[in-house]
Amino acid sequence: MTQDELKAAVADAAINEITPHLEKDTVLGIGTGSTANLFIDRLGPLRDQFKGAVASSEASAERLQKLGIEVFELNQVGNVPFYIDGADEVNAHLHMIKGGGAALTREKIVAACAKHFICIADGSKYVAQLGHFPLPVEVIPMARSYVARELVKLGAEPVYRQGVVTDNGNHIIDCFNFMIDDPVAMEARINSIVGVVTNGLFAARGADVLLLGKADGVERTALR
Numbered sequence: 001m002t003q004d005e006l007k008a009a010v011a012d013a014a015i016n017e018i019t020p021h022l023e024k025d026t027v028l029g030i031g032t033g034s035t036a037n038l039f040i041d042r043l044g045p046l047r048d049q050f051k052g053a054v055a056s057s058e059a060s061a062e063r064l065q066k067l068g069i070e071v072f073e074l075n076q077v078g079n080v081p082f083y084i085d086g087a088d089e090v091n092a093h094l095h096m097i098k099g100g101g102a103a104l105t106r107e108k109i110v111a112a113c114a115k116h117f118i119c120i121a122d123g124s125k126y127v128a129q130l131g132h133f134p135l136p137v138e139v140i141p142m143a144r145s146y147v148a149r150e151l152v153k154l155g156a157e158p159v160y161r162q163g164v165v166t167d168n169g170n171h172i173i174d175c176f177n178f179m180i181d182d183p184v185a186m187e188a189r190i191n192s193i194v195g196v197v198t199n200g201l202f203a204a205r206g207a208d209v210l211l212l213g214k215a216d217g218v219e220r221t222a223l224r
């Protein structure tokens with residue numbers, strides 16, 4: 001199976017996971033990226049079975065609206081029962097690196113408001129140790145050089161993601177060659193640097209369910 005076919009399989013599996021729980025007042029939290037897009041596309045035909053969605057990016061909001069799904073501001077909604085999103089890396093504890101699509105801050109906010117975080121990923125995203133994928137850090141633009149120097153002190157090789165401005169008007173630094181031994185501690189440590197908005201480690205609040213696309217089918221892991 002191709003990577004795209006594996007992504008489609010986990011998008012299907014996520015639809016099967018949430019469909020029994022959809023009610024007229026359900027608002028879903030929706031992530032960002034190519035796997036999340038496949039999930040959004042499958043939600044379109046179900047739009048009459050739930051109320052709408054909160055999106056973690058302008059791109060996802062636009063895609064949802066094009067399918068006739070109402071998009072709400074998170075502040076209007078409060079909590080969401082499910083947040084469904086992809087990942088750049090995920091480990092056995094369902095800690096993740098996210099933010100390859102630069103949407104990490106809004107993703108983390110919507111995830112924080114979700115009762116269940118369902119991670120959908122093709123098998124290539126599963127790793128024993130996080131850090132093969134460069135860890136994204138969203139920074140206030142004027143703090144970019146300072147934050148980069150602090151990241152060097154932590155052992156990272158920071159690279160400014162040229163030309164990328166997040167939906168929040170900020171910049172992204174990617175940390176290369178930065179293997180992470182303790183994702184919970186490192187998430188908090190990087191977030192303590194002045195000028196950091198957040199970083200792409202989703203460890204303090206990892207996923208609750210992982211749907212991992214493999215050649216022999218979708219493997220489901222549930223921690224909670």
Ligand SMILES: O=C(CO)[C@H](O)[C@H](O)COP(=O)(O)O
Nearest residue numbers: 033034035086099100101103
């Ligand atoms: O965190 C993300 C965007 O900020 C995505 O979830 C992550 O990059 C995975 O993307 P894809 O599904 O395209 O592989």
